[in-house]
Amino acid sequence: MKYTRLSKEQFEELHQEFINFLATQSITADEWQSIKQNKPEVAEQELDVFSDLVWEGVLTQAKYLENISPQHMYLFHLAETQIELVGLKLTNEAIDLTTREGFSWLRENLMDDAVELFQAKKDYSEDKQLDKFALIQQGSAITKGDLFKYFEKLVG
Helix, strand or coil: CCCCCCCHHHHHHCHHHHHHHHHHCCCCHHHHHHHHHHCHHHHHHHHHHHHHHHHHHHHHHCCEEEEECCCEEEEEEECCCEEEEEEEEECCCCCCCCCHHHHHHHHHCCCCCCEEEEEEEEECCCCHHHHHHHHHHCCCEEECCHHHHHHHHHHC
């Protein structure tokens, strides 16, 4: 398995897609029940293959990621050949970016000495999708990139 298995909730959300996946392998609902009961290792393999297919599709489509913690904001643009980062660090520990108040403070005090903005770029490794997946595993969420675009203008 290349990525991680989808959660029970994710499988429930993708129920119809999973049925279609099984159908492409000519596995009927009755056969699937039989496989789960009589060959659990085969059922596990099917779940893993489907999970990897879903992740591959999601990662291919992802263009922006955000990882926001109380004192840091890492905004990623998943460009064609590299990952572009706009980062923000707060040196004032009384401010928490994960709260509405903290984010409001940031908007009003972007030029404050307690706010450090920086940029970086990194080429992908041999497996672009795994690089993206690693960022998600570290707490990043897929976004539309609004924050990245806003902060990129400030530091660019």
